[in-house]
Amino acid sequence: RMDLTPYEHLGGEAVLSKLVTTFYAFVKEDDTLSPLFPDDLTETARKQIQFLTQFLGGPSLYTDEHGHPMLRARHMPFPISQQHATAWLQCMEKAMDAIALTGSLREFILSRLTMTAYHMVNTADEPW
Numbered sequence: 541r542m543d544l545t546p547y548e549h550l551g552g553e554a555v556l557s558k559l560v561t562t563f564y565a566f567v568k569e570d571d572t573l574s575p576l577f578p579d580d581l582t583e584t585a586r587k588q589i590q591f592l593t594q595f596l597g598g599p600s601l602y603t604d605e606h607g608h609p610m611l612r613a614r615h616m617p618f619p620i621s622q623q624h625a626t627a628w629l630q631c632m633e634k635a636m637d638a639i640a641l642t643g644s645l646r647e648f649i650l651s652r653l654t655m656t657a658y659h660m661v662n663t664a665d666e667p668w
């Protein structure tokens with residue numbers, strides 16, 4: 541349907557919140573990613589819901605509260621390698637599996653997140 545944004549097609553706030561909450565549960569269990577994140581992911585998830593809402597064509601919740609996303613700059617305090625980007629995307633795929641997001645909408649969202657995730661890489665892989 542060409543008349544819906546990806547955000548609407550997904551199911552809006554309810555489904556996006558479920559996806560993001562599930563995603564961070566997988567991040568917390570991931571030995572590559574969890575050392576980078578705070579113990580309490582409540583605020584992290586809240587900001588990610590705001591960001592992905594506007595990333596997928598919904599209201600500009602993130603920018604309204606935090607200003608321009610400047611995502612690569614906001615990630616510079618964290619050493620992010622290709623291994624982290626791959627692990628991040630694997631957690632997102634597991635979250636998509638868990639909420640049964642399938643088909644062309646899943647592929648569209650994943651392809652956009654793949655570009656964004658590798659754009660965050662700012663550090664070489666560890667060779668071990």
Ligand code: HEM
Pocket residue numbers: 573576577578583584587588591606611614615618620624625626628653656657658660661
């Ligand atoms: C914040 C890691 C990819 C969106 C963060 C934080 C970490 C992190 C450690 C700070 C969490 C906190 O202090 O609460 C990573 C890693 C990635 C990655 C390892 C692997 C490539 C992405 C991608 C997106 C994204 C692909 C968007 C699609 C965000 C947002 C924030 C954030 C919106 C909150 C920024 C703020 O403080 O306002 N990320 N991230 N990240 N990340 Fe990522």
